[in-house]
Amino acid sequence: MNHQLFQPQIPSDLSVKLIGLGGVGGIVARYLAIFLAAQPAATRLVLVDGDKFDPSNAGRMLFGQCGNKAAVLRSDLLPHIEDSSLTLLAAEEYVTSENISRLIREQDIVILAVDNHATRKLVNDHCAGLANVCLLSGGNDGIAAEPDGKVHRGTYGNVQVYLRRDGADASPSLARYHPEIARPADRHPLEKNCTELITSVPQVLFTNMLVATSLLGTLWLQLCHELHYSEVAFDLADALMRPVPLPVPTRTALAERA
Numbered sequence: 001m002n003h004q005l006f007q008p009q010i011p012s013d014l015s016v017k018l019i020g021l022g023g024v025g026g027i028v029a030r031y032l033a034i035f036l037a038a039q040p041a042a043t044r045l046v047l048v049d050g051d052k053f054d055p056s057n058a059g060r061m062l063f064g065q066c067g068n069k070a071a072v073l074r075s076d077l078l079p080h081i082e083d084s085s086l087t088l089l090a091a092e093e094y095v096t097s098e099n100i101s102r103l104i105r106e107q108d109i110v111i112l113a114v115d116n117h118a119t120r121k122l123v124n125d126h127c128a129g130l131a132n133v134c135l136l137s138g139g140n141d142g143i144a145a146e147p148d149g150k151v152h153r154g155t156y157g158n159v160q161v162y163l164r165r166d167g168a169d170a171s172p173s174l175a176r177y178h179p180e181i182a183r184p185a186d187r188h189p190l191e192k193n194c195t196e197l198i199t200s201v202p203q204v205l206f207t208n209m210l211v212a213t214s215l216l217g218t219l220w221l222q223l224c225h226e227l228h229y230s231e232v233a234f235d236l237a238d239a240l241m242r243p244v245p246l247p248v249p250t251r252t253a254l255a256e257r258a
Contacts, residue, residue, distance in 0.1 A: 008223035010041040016109045019095055019123065021049040021069040021205050024138060025113030027212035030109075033077045033221070037084035037100040044087045047073055048103060050094035051189065068092045094189050095119060100126045104133070109222070111215055112137040117184035118191075124174040124181065127162060134222055137174055138215040143202040154204040155237040157211040159218050161230045161246075171230040171246055207236050214241075 016036070018029055029047055049069040052210055059206045065072055070090035077088060104110055104126055112123055112135065120137055127135045140157035160178075163170035175182035214232060221227040229243035 006221070006224040006226050008039070008220060009038075009225065010039045010223060012041040012043075013039065013107070014109070015046070015105075015107065016044065017046045017048060017104055018110065018111045018113065019048045019103075019119075020112060020114035021047060021073055022051070022113070022115060023205070023208040024140075024211045025049070025073040025111075025216070026069070026073065027209060028111060028113055028215055029033055030075050030077065031212075031216055033081055033086065033088060035216075035220075036094065037081040037086040040085070042087070042088070046089045046091055046103075048091040048093070048095060050092060056091045078117040095123060096188070096190065097122065104130075107132050108129055109134045109219065110136070111219065113139070113212070113215065115139060115142075116189065117181045118188040119175055120181045121184050122188070124162060127164060128169075128173055130164055131167040133162075133164045135164075136160070136175070136215055136218050136222075137162070138211045140203065140211055143204070153171060153237065154202065155207050156233070156235045157207055157214070158231060158233040159214045160251045161218060161222075161227065177231075204236070210234060210236055 003253065014036075017033065018025060021029055029045075033045060036045055047070040051069050053066050053069055053072055065075075067244060068090075070092050074088055074090040081088060091103060093099060100122065104123065110123065110127065110133065112120060114120065123135065123137075124256065127133045138157065138159040140154065141152040143154035145151045160174050160175050161171050214234065218229075218232070228244050228246060231244040232241060233244075234241040
């Protein structure tokens, strides 16, 4: 990795799909829209979520009104980007096996900010069948106690990178080293009942901010052709951040394209 000033290279047909607009995705949406709106190239950002903002979300999310998250965030952001070349769209739906081919297509950059492994596996498996796609997935483990006595204090998070180039994996898939994604024990949001949807795992606001920042930083490095890791894990309480390097051939190929 060189030490000169990084410059993003934004193609005029760039299409970014942001899936999940909760505690992490809501932050990503606001700063990603500002970033893309400042670019000279015409770009497209699609906000995807079938969930709704309600008053109980106010402790870890910023929103202008209650209602579908994609629609509300689009409405909040439109006044800030109206003079730009960014097209901002809202898909008021969860990603499912029925609509995923319509929502995620070749050459997309997909940012996954969901809170369940079932959706991560669904999106990961779909991207594995595309020739060229960039999938970035970020999340945290929330505050919870496991049956084995392990306690999650809500300060840990990670970002994974799954790159497909010319029909081959250029980095490990989300499931390659994460059995919890390969064999998810949780359920897709559409399979949950109303009580389960209302009851969420408590999250630390500042961990969500760190996950969102890491997702945006990873996207920025990808657009600068300077991405040098396939995963980064961090813990807010321990002030630690550890990257997992990309495979050497991938790093070399990305550097040659810069």
